Amino acid sequence: xxxxxxxxxxxxxxxxxxxxxxxxxxxxxxxxxxxxxxxxxxxxxxxxxxxxxxxxxxxxxxxxxxxxxxxxxxxxxxxxxxxxxxxxxxxxxxxxxxxxxxxxxxxxxxxxxxxxxxxxxxxxxxxxxxxxxxxxxxxxxxxxxxxxxxxxxxxxxxxxxxxxxxxxxxxxxxxxxxxxxxxxxxxxxxxxxxxxxxxxxxxxxxxxxxxxxxxxxxxxxxxxxxxxxxxxxxxxxxxxxxxxxxxxxxxxxxxxxxxxxxxxxxxxxxxxxxxxxxxxxxxxxxxxxxxxxxxxxxxx
Amino acid sequence: xxxxxxxxxxxxxxxxxxxxxxxxxxxxxxxxxxxxxxxxxxxxxxxxxxxxxxxxxxxxxxxxxxxxxxxxxxxxxxxxxxxxxxxxxxxxxxxxxxxxxxxxxxxxxxxxxxxxxxxxxxxxxxxxxxxxxxxxxxxxxxxxxxxxxxxxxxxxxxxxxxxxxxxxxxxxxxxxxxxxxxxxxxxxxxxxxxxxxxxxxxxxxxxxxxxxxxxxxxxxxxxxxxxxxxxxxxxxxxxxxxxxxxxxxxxxxxxxxxxxxxxxxxxxxxxxxxxxxxxxxxxxxxxxxxxxxxxxxxxxxxxxxxxxxxx
Numbered sequence: 001x002x003x004x005x006x007x008x009x010x011x012x013x014x015x016x017x018x019x020x021x022x023x024x025x026x027x028x029x030x031x032x033x034x035x036x037x038x039x040x041x042x043x044x045x046x047x048x049x050x051x052x053x054x055x056x057x058x059x060x061x062x063x064x065x066x067x068x069x070x071x072x073x074x075x076x077x078x079x080x081x082x083x084x085x086x087x088x089x090x091x092x093x094x095x096x097x098x099x100x101x102x103x104x105x106x107x108x109x110x111x112x113x114x115x116x117x118x119x120x121x122x123x124x125x126x127x128x129x130x131x132x133x134x135x136x137x138x139x140x141x142x143x144x145x146x147x148x149x150x151x152x153x154x155x156x157x158x159x160x161x162x163x164x165x166x167x168x169x170x171x172x173x174x175x176x177x178x179x180x181x182x183x184x185x186x187x188x189x190x191x192x193x194x195x196x197x198x199x200x201x202x203x204x205x206x207x208x209x210x211x212x213x214x215x216x217x218x219x220x221x222x223x224x225x226x227x228x229x230x231x232x233x234x235x236x237x238x239x240x241x242x243x244x245x246x247x248x249x250x251x252x253x254x255x256x257x258x259x260x261x262x263x264x265x266x267x268x269x270x271x272x273x274x275x276x277x278x279x280x281x282x283x284x285x286x287x288x289x290x291x292x293x294x295x296x297x298x299x300x
Numbered sequence: 301x302x303x304x305x306x307x308x309x310x311x312x313x314x315x316x317x318x319x320x321x322x323x324x325x326x327x328x329x330x331x332x333x334x335x336x337x338x339x340x341x342x343x344x345x346x347x348x349x350x351x352x353x354x355x356x357x358x359x360x361x362x363x364x365x366x367x368x369x370x371x372x373x374x375x376x377x378x379x380x381x382x383x384x385x386x387x388x389x390x391x392x393x394x395x396x397x398x399x400x401x402x403x404x405x406x407x408x409x410x411x412x413x414x415x416x417x418x419x420x421x422x423x424x425x426x427x428x429x430x431x432x433x434x435x436x437x438x439x440x441x442x443x444x445x446x447x448x449x450x451x452x453x454x455x456x457x458x459x460x461x462x463x464x465x466x467x468x469x470x471x472x473x474x475x476x477x478x479x480x481x482x483x484x485x486x487x488x489x490x491x492x493x494x495x496x497x498x499x500x501x502x503x504x505x506x507x508x509x510x511x512x513x514x515x516x517x518x519x520x521x522x523x524x525x526x527x528x529x530x531x532x533x534x535x536x537x538x539x540x541x542x543x544x545x546x547x548x549x550x551x552x553x554x555x556x557x558x559x560x561x562x563x564x565x566x567x568x569x570x571x572x573x574x575x576x577x578x579x580x581x582x583x584x585x586x587x588x589x590x591x592x593x594x595x596x597x598x599x600x601x602x603x604x605x606x607x608x609x610x611x
Contacts, residue, residue: 117390121384
């Protein structure tokens with residue numbers, strides 16, 4: 001047998017295949033955004049934070065399912081519902097602060113390093129506009145946020161169905177919770193994505209953006225809640241609207257048709273559903289529009 | 301051989317920023333080959349490149365690359381490569397991952413992008429290191445990654461902004477060799493901006509000289525150096541007497557540390573030198589024609605070095 005052979009270094013080759021232009025370019029930025037947010041293609045350290053948060057949020061959903069299952073076991077069928085054991089409508093309220101911290105920590109990773117490293121200069125000389133870039137990044141982080149928020153709700157639903165005496169009856173009775181938690185999760189994801197990326201667009205340093213957003217949510221909440229409690233009437237109600245962590249939760253309450261523990265006593269509720277939804281849309285799409293505007297004319 | 305339609309055409313290009321004219325009525329065309337765009341900091345090199353890439357709108361004039369205006373038609377950027385002067389690389393990803401991503405952002409489908417990334421990294425000599433994070437690379441390796449990302453989508457035309465910046469002499473030679481190879485073996489035309497005239501002289505076929513936002517000169521490198529042929533004379537003694545004898549004969553002579561230079565290329569100058577040497581009784585050690593380096597050409601036009609101010 002002839003074992004000798006020749007190794008050819010084919011090296012650089014000309015490319016005469018398909019070029020997909022701007023649409024491929026946007027898809028590439030989107031794909032890279034999802035991978036960056038989840039730490040794929042990066043070292044182990046980059047995976048720690050996002051997967052820690054995803055793990056904690058999913059674990060909370062699982063624990064809620066276990067508690068409901070235990071309540072049903074001890075109190076008989078339907079005991080979890082009768083005793084108001086927290087369920088889908090309460091989940092987003094329970095985890096809201098963790099979700100906003102997740103958005104604050106992971107969101108800036110999609111924008112800040114590109115400007116700090118100068119990689120944005122390479123994107124903007126490709127078949128891509130600044131607005132394409134930021135829209136693809138926004139969509140990428142929204143996708144990650146949706147997955148992060150929907151997965152625990154799915155675990156909770158399956159856990160509660162599985163822990164029920166008759167899972168089929170549970171699904172039949174509660175199937176409407178699925179579109180509700182999908183819609184409420186989408187509202188919360190869009191809100192957190194827009195604010196997180198807007199804040200990140202003002203600095204090249206991820207840490208500054210993260211600290212600012214955490215501060216904005218964690219520090220302003222007791223402030224506005226306290227002040228709104230002191231003031232009576234319309235002023236108190238509008239002050240209550242500035243509790244940033246509650247803005248998407250009011251929408252969640254409207255979707256589920258009942259208030260959660262966090263928003264039940266908020267004076268803002270008196271302003272009505274239209275105002276609450278409008279306020280949510282203003283913050284979410286206002287932040288997204290401002291973000292888009294900041295990147296629209298960006299040049300290296 | 302130059303193709304009929306220029307790859308890059310700049311016509312009466314002017315760019316004003318507040319009260320500074322960055323480019324002032326610049327016109328040139330670039331065909332196939334390696335072209336150097338030469339000028340000091342603030343000469344207008346980067347502004348020209350930014351306008352051609354479609355990143356900045358000119359105040360007036362037009363710039364087209366591959367026959368299209370990159371500001372209005374961004375799809376043309378699929379066929380253009382750009383290597384910026386400054387840092388532009390992420391530190392936490394591998395070169396293979398980064399190049400695949402950059403190929404995709406240039407419009408190449410994912411499967412082809414992976415192949416292109418590997419081929420291009422082999423071309424720049426980083427194939428063995430392709431799975432290491434870029435943050436751990438040396439300056440020279442990072443410059444190669446920067447070049448690779450400009451080539452990964454197989455552009456027809458590539459802009460290299462100060463590609464040898466920050467490199468040691470060996471790294472510089474390797475980078476210049478890569479640039480030559482990129483054109484000569486793969487047919488990719490290059491516009492290479494630099495303030496290092498030696499790099500341009502050794503690498504480019506043609507040069508464009510910008511100063512203070514104005515086009516000072518443009519043409520073949522060979523033509524530049526031939527046009528400015530001089531005769532170099534070295535004598536053992538009586539150098540001052542020789543200078544006087546030459547000047548009496550109407551010869552323009554410049555004194556250097558090691559000898560005298562006389563403007564050519566008129567051959568009658570040799571007769572005049574012979575007569576002057578006899579008159580000055582200056583023993584001739586050496587007389588030879590000499591071409592100017594680009595450095596000398598550049599020094600002659602130094603009076604335009606400052607950006608033009610708008611009144």
